[in-house]
Amino acid sequence: MKKGSVELVGVVKRYGESTAVRNIDLHIEGGSYCCLLGPSGCGKSTTLRMIAGHESVSEGDILLNNRNVTTLPPRKRGTALMFQNYALFPHLNSLDNVAFSLKIAGVSRQERHSRALEMLKLVNMESFFEAFPEQLSGGQQQRVALARALINQPEVILLDEPLSALDPFLRTRMRAELKRIQQQLGITFIHVTHSQEEAFALADQVVVMNNGYIEQVDKPIGIFSRPSTAFVASFIGGHNIIEGTLTDSGLTTGDERLIRLESTPLGDTDNKAAVSLRCDRIQISPQPFESAQPDPMRVESVEYQGSYVHLRGQFSDGLGLSVFQSDADYLAAPLNAGDQAFVGWRHTDLNPLRPGSDIAPGL
């Protein structure tokens, strides 16, 4: 097994009456980049803090390198936590911030300073070694915080929303930087975020969490092409969720509309089921075409988004759909709000959803 693997077995976290994390099982491979993705309050930060050892575990076990660390203090785990607002000590300059843990370990002043300078070089901050946190920009503070987390050669780096304090431009840049450092050092990164864009760009493995549960664990491509639940599909965006009743020939929705399915989703007791359909996999045209639904949809809004156009529409039976049309197709035959348009899709693009989870709130 590769160094730096993390395993959660039946982990539960309760705060008095309320439960933040409900029975989580998760395996994170050593040397991989894992993102915990979910809305605020889904338990992702709590999970991270339990791995770091800053939060006690109510039930279950946490294993690092197959070693049970559930009750060990943070420093004995081989993890390093990077805090959301970096928590750089304001009274110490960059060099002493990075060298802090070496000072604790009793390393001589000269050695800890030379090792800290090495780390600052890794994050391209060596020229700022004498600067105090208040003199650094957000991105610079983050680099110093990363160097501070890296100096003890941890096997796992835990990052709590590391990019949320940065402006969008810097966020994209630091994202690439994080990935570069992770690949260069080959250590496990576990990164908590609420941005699916960030998770998709960085992660080898995305863990989507909701309400204390894990909804889905997969590669970014897997998450986006085959979301397993209605929550995942709505949280990552760009998907329509079509709910209906299962029949022998497919999914019946609205009054009479029958949607043919490639594979049969699991229905609940009432035979209710749902599928997801990517907005960019729906063809839309003012003229009817072969795979189109028999009746046209009324276009309700048209939003220009640059490379694509976001159209929202509704059929007369109430089924609403979002469609991402490429700008080339849109410009060839522009649709306006109020127009009638035909839509269609390949039935292989319909992705059956696991029942029993709620849709992301507010999405």
Place this chain on the structure above:
Amino acid sequence: MAALGKTKRKAGFIPLTIIFILFIVFLYGPTATIAILSFQGPEGGLTFPMNGVSLHWFRQLFEEQQVGDFGGSLTRSLLLGLSVMLCTAVFSLLAGLAYRRSFKGGDALFYLTLVSLILPSILISLGIGIMFDRIGLSPAWYSSAFGAHLTWTLPFGLLIMFAVFNRFNKSYEAAAIDMGATAWQTFRLVVFPLILPSLIGVCLFGFTLSYDEFARTLMTAGTFNTQPLEIYGMTTNVTTPVLFYALGTMTTLFSFTLISSALIAIWAVRKSRARKAPTGV
């Protein structure tokens, strides 16, 4: 923007400026007047015009008077102030740390501490004086007055430390613990340096509150007077108040020196940090 500000002032600017200037004159005028008058010639004189210019009264200040012992009382006041300051800082810090977590009886203890702020000073002074008398101890500036001063400075110190720890970002401590620091190392290397400026504030506060305290010392000082008591005694006995003018000038000068040295120290630290930080990028 600057040009705009010059051309268009808000309607209230001139009257408010006049009020502000009057306030400043009211605040510092008497001090300035006394400072000038303290340089009177040896013949003395309470008002303008001055009878010559000399340092006569400053010399007088440090010679033992028939009716008062200025040097001795000053020493006592300084010693008392410093010990009160030290005790206040240590106890406020420890209490502040204790109150970061709720503990049994914490609220009651807090209100009990605040009671001594609300009670009239003279009553506390009287009470402590009577208590010492009952026990059969003779009150002195270093025992009963010391305790009386602490009833005044401790609640203030505690309130300041509450405010400090309320604002204190706990992630600094979590970060230190994440890097392997023990509880004591976290305190010594992170918490203490971060709250040090506030602790110095508590010290200055404790010292000044004790140094000029009159009412709480009145019944507790015993045989030897602290400076405020001595001055009060002198006002009823000394023939010329020019001596007080000199005294006022000296104490004001002392305070200003203290404040300016603190400001200079802060400025020096800022400057040295700014010099070290690279300017580029």
